Amino acid sequence: MLRRISGFILFTFFVCLTLPPAAQSAITLYDADETTFSVDGSFNTFYVYSSSDKNAEMEAISGPDREQSRVKMGFLPNWIGFNFSKQVNNLKLGGRSSFWVTINDSDNNLTETGIDVRQFYGTVDADWGQVLFGKDFTLFNRSNIFLDEILLGYGNVSDTLGLIDGNGVSFGNIGTGYTYPFPSAQITYRTPQLHGFKLAVGVIDPSRTADEGQEKTPRFEGELTFNHKFESGDVTAWGGFLYQKSESNAQNGMDITSKGVSYGVRARYAGFSLHASGFNAEGLGFLLGPGADTTLGLPVAGPGGELDSNGWLLQASYTYGPLRFVGSYGENELKAADKWENQTATGAVFYNVNDYFKLVAEYNVNEISIGTAEEETKTVALGAILNF
Known part of the structure; x- marks a missing residue:
């Protein structure tokens, strides 16, 4: 299983995220007859230096320092x-499609740039609220991540999870x-x-977590x-929830109920934010x-049933003119037979050249342990x- 985790390099592009569309300064291409069409985009590139330090147990999992x-x-x-x-009578009809592109294809994929559709949905708005139908980011932990102070930065990487290289993003405070x-x-x-x-x-749409599973009901968030x-x-x-059940059809299989809050x-006050x-x-x-x-072989259950997990994040920032200074610390824990712990400390400085263009400098220390196997990565x- 752990060797498979090191193969994360092939998967990381498909687990990145975005700012909500409303946070972007979209360019309106058409606005007439109560109809609008606009486009938004984001481009970023980082020079990154990472140093990985592992003990002997972790070297056996993911190779040397x-x-x-x-x-x-x-x-x-x-x-x-x-x-x-x-706008059609008392209904406002809308939709969004967004296409995500990796720039990290030159190392081992030549020019086979990956393109992923992260959002493709329609909306109906009225006085009674909004209905969204299609593909979009889900609700559990949604505000936790969208309000992360280093969302525009770099964040954590580790060699154990295949993130120092990889064909995609770093992990910010995911994990x-x-x-x-x-x-x-x-x-x-x-x-x-x-x-x-x-x-x-x-x-x-529910996730299959049980062996040869079936999901009689969808996931609710x-x-x-x-x-x-x-x-x-x-x-x-904010407060959120998630609940779903996957029932196993395998002999001696285990039903898995996933739930969380x-x-x-x-x-924020003046230039300060907590x-x-x-x-x-x-x-x-x-x-x-x-x-x-589950797809990656990471554990969600063990012989005793579903595994408990938890995480927390503390951050502070101060904005002074075009500069924003950020300090961040977070960690996740999974209570498996070999306890998983992952923690990241980050310091970052953002400089707004103007409303559309900014520069960032960041220093990050990630520590991950699986039982007695440990790795520290400085970036x-x-x-x-x-x-x-």
């Missing part, structure tokens, strides 16, 4: 997105603070905002958010959620980010 320089994407990939909306809200087919209802509160509840603005600042708080708060978030779960996994972790990343 390494020092590696790369030119690659950061936590976010590069993408282009298209947005559509049209060291939260799990990834993997894009999935869904039907999601969002209420109108009422006194700062907004509820989203989704019916999600939800998130309640609260936003309050005041002079010179604002507060955002996510939560957090972010407070972020605290976390999750508690069972049968969910360590990094990417029940479906992806320096220098990047440029262009959004429109």
